[in-house]
Amino acid sequence: MIDMRLLRYFVTVADEGNFNRAAERLHIAQPPLSRAIQQLEAQIGAPLLDRSNRPLRLTAVGRLLHAQAVQILARMEDVETMVKAAANSERRRLVIGFVASTIYARLPELIREFRKTADGVELVMVESTTLDQIAALKDGRIDVGFGRIRFEDPAVRRIILRDEKLVAAFSLDHPLARGEGPISLRDLADEPQIIYPRAPRPSYADQVISLFRDHAIEPRIVHEARELQIAIGLVAAEEGMAIVPESVRRARSHDVAFRELSELATSPIIMSHRSGDRSPELALIAGVIARKYAEWGYDVPTALLEEL
Amino acid sequence: MIDMRLLRYFVTVADEGNFNRAAERLHIAQPPLSRAIQQLEAQIGAPLLDRSNRPLRLTAVGRLLHAQAVQILARMEDVETMVKAAANSERRRLVIGFVASTIYARLPELIREFRKTADGVELVMVESTTLDQIAALKDGRIDVGFGRIRFEDPAVRRIILRDEKLVAAFSLDHPLARGEGPISLRDLADEPQIIYPRAPRPSYADQVISLFRDHAIEPRIVHEARELQIAIGLVAAEEGMAIVPESVRRARSHDVAFRELSELATSPIIMSHRSGDRSPELALIAGVIARKYAEWGYDVPTALLEEL
DNA sequence: AGAAAATCATACCCTGGAGGTATTTCAGTG
DNA sequence: CACTGAAATACCTCCAGGGTATGATTTTCT
Numbered sequence: 307m308i309d310m311r312l313l314r315y316f317v318t319v320a321d322e323g324n325f326n327r328a329a330e331r332l333h334i335a336q337p338p339l340s341r342a343i344q345q346l347e348a349q350i351g352a353p354l355l356d357r358s359n360r361p362l363r364l365t366a367v368g369r370l371l372h373a374q375a376v377q378i379l380a381r382m383e384d385v386e387t388m389v390k391a392a393a394n395s396e397r398r399r400l401v402i403g404f405v406a407s408t409i410y411a412r413l414p415e416l417i418r419e420f421r422k423t424a425d426g427v428e429l430v431m432v433e434s435t436t437l438d439q440i441a442a443l444k445d446g447r448i449d450v451g452f453g454r455i456r457f458e459d460p461a462v463r464r465i466i467l468r469d470e471k472l473v474a475a476f477s478l479d480h481p482l483a484r485g486e487g488p489i490s491l492r493d494l495a496d497e498p499q500i501i502y503p504r505a506p507r508p509s510y511a512d513q514v515i516s517l518f519r520d521h522a523i524e525p526r527i528v529h530e531a532r533e534l535q536i537a538i539g540l541v542a543a544e545e546g547m548a549i550v551p552e553s554v555r556r557a558r559s560h561d562v563a564f565r566e567l568s569e570l571a572t573s574p575i576i577m578s579h580r581s582g583d584r585s586p587e588l589a590l591i592a593g594v595i596a597r598k599y600a601e602w603g604y605d606v607p608t609a610l611l612e613e614l
Numbered sequence: 615m616i617d618m619r620l621l622r623y624f625v626t627v628a629d630e631g632n633f634n635r636a637a638e639r640l641h642i643a644q645p646p647l648s649r650a651i652q653q654l655e656a657q658i659g660a661p662l663l664d665r666s667n668r669p670l671r672l673t674a675v676g677r678l679l680h681a682q683a684v685q686i687l688a689r690m691e692d693v694e695t696m697v698k699a700a701a702n703s704e705r706r707r708l709v710i711g712f713v714a715s716t717i718y719a720r721l722p723e724l725i726r727e728f729r730k731t732a733d734g735v736e737l738v739m740v741e742s743t744t745l746d747q748i749a750a751l752k753d754g755r756i757d758v759g760f761g762r763i764r765f766e767d768p769a770v771r772r773i774i775l776r777d778e779k780l781v782a783a784f785s786l787d788h789p790l791a792r793g794e795g796p797i798s799l800r801d802l803a804d805e806p807q808i809i810y811p812r813a814p815r816p817s818y819a820d821q822v823i824s825l826f827r828d829h830a831i832e833p834r835i836v837h838e839a840r841e842l843q844i845a846i847g848l849v850a851a852e853e854g855m856a857i858v859p860e861s862v863r864r865a866r867s868h869d870v871a872f873r874e875l876s877e878l879a880t881s882p883i884i885m886s887h888r889s890g891d892r893s894p895e896l897a898l899i900a901g902v903i904a905r906k907y908a909e910w911g912y913d914v915p916t917a918l919l920e921e922l
Numbered sequence: 923a924g925a926a927a928a929t930c931a932t933a934c935c936c937t938g939g940a941g942g943t944a945t946t947t948c949a950g951t952g
Numbered sequence: 953c954a955c956t957g958a959a960a961t962a963c964c965t966c967c968a969g970g971g972t973a974t975g976a977t978t979t980t981c982t
Contacts, residue, residue: 307687308694310618311969325930338970340931352701357930359978366893367701373890374693377768379615381689385682386616393660393675458766460685520828522878570830582681585674619940633959646941648960665959667949928979936971946961952954 310382312346313375315339316354320372323361384444384461388580391446399428400587403439403448407510407534411470411553411575412598413452420594427587436576437506443580450591451578454510454551463581465609467595469572471552472517473564477544483563490568495523498546502531510573514549517571538562577610589614618690620654621683623647624662628680631669692752692769696888699754707736708895711747711756715818715842719778719861719883720906721760724899727906732898744884745814751888758899759886762818762859771889773917775903777880779860780825781872785852791871798876803831806854810839818881822857825879846870885918897922 315332319339322328329336347354354368364372400420404413421429434442436453443451443462457464474494476483482493495518501511511530518525528546531537537548542561551573555564577595579588592613599606623640627647630636637644655662662676672680708728712721729737742750744761751759751770765772782802784791790801803826809819819838826833836854839845845856850869859881863872885903887896900921907914 307618307622307690310615314615326928334969335971336930337932337972342969344931350697350701362930366891367697369892370700370888370890371693371697373888374697374769377889378686378689378693381686382615385679385686389658389675389679389682392678393658460768461682520878570828580678580681581685582678583674584677634957642940643942644959645943645961650940652960665949670959924982926979926981928977930975930977932975933973934971935973936969938967938969940965940967942963942965944962944964946959948959949957951956 308346308349310379312342312349313379315342316346317372317375317379319343319355319362320364320368325362381461387445388443388461392580392583398426398587399430400450400591401430401432401448402450402452402591403432403434403442404452405436405439405454405510406433407454407551407554407573408452408575410534410556411551412602416591416595416598419598420591423594424587424590427590435503435506435509439578443578449579449583449585449588451576453576453578454513454573455508456574456576461581462578463583465577465607465613467575467577467607467610468599468604469574471566472514472549472571472573473552473555473566475538475541475548475550475554476563476565477542478561478563480544480547480563482547482565485565488566488568491518491521491523491571494518494525494547496526498528499525500529500531500537500540500546500548501525501527502537502548503533513573517549517569521569579613616654616657618687620650620657621687623650624654625680625683625687627651627663627670628672628676633670689769695753696751696769700888700891706734706895707738708732708758708899709738709740709756710758710760710899711740711742711750712760713744713747713762713818714741715762715859715862716760716883718842718864719859720910724903724906728899728902731902732895735895735898743811743814743817747886751886757887757891757893757896759884761884761886762821762881763816764882764884769889770886771891772884772886773915773921775883775885775915775918776907776912777882779874780822780857780879780881781860781863781874783846783849783856783858783862784871784873785850786869786871788852788855788871790855790873793873796874796876799826799829799831799879802826802833802855804834806836807833808837808839808845808848808854808856809833809835810845810856811841821881825857825877829877887921 315328318332319325319328322331325336325339329339332339343354350367350371352367353365354371356363356365417429417431432448436451436455436457439448439451439453440457440459440462442448474489482489482497501514503509503511515525529540531540534550534554538550538554540546541548549571592610596606596610596614623636626640627633627636630639633647634644637647640647651662658675658679660675661673662679664671664673725737725739740750740756744759744763744765747756747759747761748765748767748770750756782797790797790805809822811817811819823833837848839848842858842862846858846862848854849856857879900918904914904918904922
C-alpha cells in the first residue's frame, strides 16, 4: 500500500511544480525528494511528472493521483484532529451544535429531558450552520449536530430523525392569510417571497426554491434574509411571505399568520455525529430522542436505535 | 501525520482482537506489532485498546479511530488500483458503462458522433448499473459512466447532464390510454403499477416510488420487473402501467401507449468519471456531448464545459 | 550563440527505526 | 496455586530515509 509520506511529498511537488521549493516546504533536502517521487512512480508503474521541460507538468496519471491524494490527505488530517480531540476530553460533556430553526421544533424539550436523564453530563449548546457542524464534528468542537441540510461526508454519520412539514407565513392582513384550509404552491407563485439564509450554500433556502421548481413554479424572491427570525420579521412587516417549518407556528403567532400547504412539502431534521463514535453520552441522547419520539407518536428512525 | 502502516496494523489488531493472530496476518512478529500500536497510541495521546482483560476491547477513542481508519484504508486501496489501472493502459481506448435506460435516450447518437470525431480511439460499451459503475470507475474497468441514480463518492465526479421527463406507459386498450393531454399522478394512484429494477437499491424504482410519495400518494405496486424491457413487456401484456423516461416512447410505440404527466416528474441522466481524470478521451466525449446538446437545444451543464 | 543559473538526477555515506529472537510479566483457568 | 496463552520488554540487525557532493540538462540572460 502507498505510504502517506510519499503522497504528501508528491502533492507538495505537484503543487509547487518544483522539487527544490517542495523540498524546502517539506524540510528535507532535494535529492531524497527526487528519490521518493521515483519510488512512488515505480510503485504506480508510470511516470507522474513530465520532466522533459520546465516548469514541471503532471502526466495524465499524475493528475489522477494528485486529485485523489489531496482528498486522502485531507481526510487523514480530519481524522487525526478528530481522534486527538476525542482523546483529550475526559468526556463527561456533550457539545451540541444546532441550526436556529431546530430551536422552534422539539429540540428544547429533548434537551430538557436529556438534562434530567443524564445529570452527570455537562451539556453545551452551540448555534451553527449545518455545514459548520460537519467541520466542528470532525475536529471535536461539537459531538452532535442538529441540522436541516442533507450532506454527505464519510466521517460523519447522519440520521434523519423526521421530516417536518412546511407552512406558508403571511402578515396578519395579507389577502391570502384569511383563507381557510391548505393553500397550493401555485397560488404562491406570484407572491413576493422571502427566503433564508442566503449563505452558506447549500442552505434551507435552496430546499424551498427547489420545492417550487419541482412543481414547475418559479418563485418570486424579493428578499434573502440572513436567518429565520429576520425573515419572519420581514413577513410581519408586509415585505412578503415565507415558507417555514411548521414548528415556527407555535413560536410566533401574534403578528404572523400561517397556512398549511396542499402539496407535500417537508424539511428534514437531521442529527449527525462522528461515525464510529460510541460514547455513552451519544447513546444517552439517542435514547432520549427515541423515547420522546415514541411518546409523541413520531416514527422512531431505526438508524437511531442502532446508536443505543 | 499518521502512517498508513500504523493504521493497517491497528485495524488488523482491532479486527482480530488478538496481537498474535494479527501479527500472523500481517506477516510480522508479535513484538514489533505491540510497539507499533504503542507508537500509534503515543501519537494519538490516548490508549486505543483496553488490555486489562482479555479478549481485548477497543476503548472509546479506539472505536472512533477504527471506524475512520477502515474507511481511509479502503479509500487508499481504491485509489491505488485506480491509478495503477490508469498507468497500465496506453489509453487510446475509452470504456463506457451505461444503464440500460440511457440507450433509449440520446446515448446512441452521442456514441455515433464520438466515433466519427475520435476515430483513433477504440470505444467499448459495457452495460452495468449505476452502482456498479462507481466501483468500475474506481478500479479502471470503465472510464465514463452514464446512469440515473444520484450517488456520492469523493473519488468519482458526477455531472448531471439533464433531467429527462417521465411519462406513463399503458397498454394500448387501457382506459387511461385513450385520454388526451397530460395525466395526473393522482389519477394513477389506484392503477396497478410495475416498477423496475428491483435490485440493487437505490434504484430508479425508488425514484418513482418517492415521486408518488412526494405527492402524498401511495402507489399500488403489483410487479417489480428486473429491467425496463420486461416492465414494458408487462405493460403491453396488460399487467399494469409503468412510469418510464420519455425517451422510451420513441423506442416502443407499436404496442404501448404513453401519456405525459401533469406534475413535473423527471429522472436525471448523470455522467460520471474519476475525479482528476483529465485524459484527452474524456475531454473529447465531453466536447461531443456539449456540442450535441447545444445542437438539440438542451442546456449545456457548466460542469461539462470544465472537462474540456 | 555562449555563459550563467537553475533544476533535477546520481553517487555515496550515515543513522534511526522497523522488524527479528529470546525472555519476562501478567491475565485468565482448572 | 500452577499452568497456559498472550502481551510487554530487552536487545540485536539491517535497510531505507535522509544528508552532502556532484554531475547532467534545461532555461535564461547577456
